[in-house]
Amino acid sequence: EIVLAQSPDFQSVTPKEKVTITCRASQSIGSSLHWYQQKPDQSPKLLIKYASQSISGVPSRFSGSGSGTDFTLTINGLEAEDAAAYYCHQSSSLPYSFGQGTKLEIK
Amino acid sequence: QVQLQQWGAGLLKPSETLSLTCGVYGGSFSAYYCSWIRQPPGKGLEWIGEINHRGTTNYNPSLKSRVTISLDTSKNHVSLNMSSVTAADTAVYYCTYSGSYYPDYWGQGTLVTVSS
Numbered sequence: 001e002i003v004l005a006q007s008p009d010f011q012s013v014t015p016k017e018k019v020t021i022t023c024r025a026s027q028s029i030g031s032s033l034h035w036y037q038q039k040p041d042q043s044p045k046l047l048i049k050y051a052s053q054s055i056s057g058v059p060s061r062f063s064g065s066g067s068g069t070d071f072t073l074t075i076n077g078l079e080a081e082d083a084a085a086y087y088c089h090q091s092s093s094l095p096y097s098f099g100q101g102t103k104l105e106i107k
Numbered sequence: 108q109v110q111l112q113q114w115g116a117g118l119l120k121p122s123e124t125l126s127l128t129c130g131v132y133g134g135s136f137s138a139y140y141c142s143w144i145r146q147p148p149g150k151g152l153e154w155i156g157e158i159n160h161r162g163t164t165n166y167n168p169s170l171k172s173r174v175t176i177s178l179d180t181s182k183n184h185v186s187l188n189m190s191s192v193t194a195a196d197t198a199v200y201y202c203t204y205s206g207s208y209y210p211d212y213w214g215q216g217t218l219v220t221v222s223s
Contacts, residue, residue, distance in 0.1 A: 001168075034209040036152075043201060043213035044152065087152055091208035095167040096142075098152040 002026050004088050006099035014107045019075040021102045023088035028068045032092035035064055035073045038101075039084045047086075048073065080106050109133045111214035113202055115187075119221050125189040129202030129214050132183065136160075136206035141185040143176060144210065145198040153198075158185060192221045 003026040013019055023033065031051040036044040046055050048064035051071055061076045075082055083106045088099040115127035131141065142157035156166035158176045166174050175188045185202055199218050203210035 032208070036210075043216055044210075045213075046209070046211055049207075049209055089152075089209060094165050095169075096154045096157075096208075098154065101151045 001095055002029060002090055002093050002097055004090055004097055004099035006086075006088060006102050008102060009100065010103045010105070012105040012107055013078055015078055015080055017078045019078055019082075019104065021073045021086055023066075023071040023073070023099050025069045025071075025090060027093075029090045029092035031067050032090055033064075033066065033071045034089045034091065035062075036087045036089060037082075037084045038087065044087065078104075078106070082106070109135075109204060109212045111202055111204055111212055113200075113214040113217045115217055115219075117218055117220060119192050119219065120223055121193050121221060122191055123221075125187070125192050125196065125200075125219055127187045127200055127202070127217055127219070129185045129187075130183060131185065131204050134183065134204055136204075138206065140205050140208065141176075141178065142203045142205075142210055143185075143187045144201045144203060145196075146201070146216075147195075147198045155187070155189075155200075192219075194221050197221050 005024045033051045035048040038044040047062050052064045063074050065072050085101045085103045087101050110132045112130045139160050143155040156176050158164045158178050173190045177186045199216040201216050202214040205211035
């Protein structure tokens with residue numbers, strides 16, 4: 001089973017700041033890594049698919065990069081509405097799995 | 108626009124069977140995957156399993172012995188059954204729909220509480 005480890009677990013950031021969240025896989029997963037945003041009391045929402053592919057309707061300040069075992073979600077110019085938990089998810093190998101999540105707090 | 112609507116019992120006693128159904132409306136993928144994912148209160152996401160348009164299933168080995176996912180294509184319904192529940196199964200359960208291997212559309216979530 002592939003384990004995904006995100007860092008940090010929690011980050012308190014100010015608006016307009018650049019935020020970087022990393023996700024490391026326990027073995028190579030190619031580009032089969034996706035990012036989700038979950039706001040309180042809401043269902044997760046797809047932000048980035050296949051490591052770096054953008055999703056229609058998602059603000060351009062969200063971007064992803066990486067391949068193999070190391071991946072990054074970047075938020076350029078954080079906005080107050082970005083306060084949420086962020087999860088990475090791998091679909092390379094069954095059973096599919098999620099990272100433990102990163103909670104972003106806006107100062 | 109794809110919409111997923113979930114329903115099922117929200118309060119169970121230990122050893123009972125969890126049963127949830129998800130209606131998929133407006134789905135247009137000729138080949139699709141429906142999965143179930145759960146989230147214990149205040150915790151992260153856990154992949155339970157999936158079923159594709161052919162009815163082929165895959166399950167998380169940690170739950171496989173207790174879980175069945177089924178598909179009723181005539182009604183566009185996907186169902187989750189989980190037997191012998193315990194307090195550890197208390198969670199919000201989500202159904203998802205996608206034309207690929209990652210969850211694209213999500214249901215509203217159903218809180219299932221297991222308590223005696």
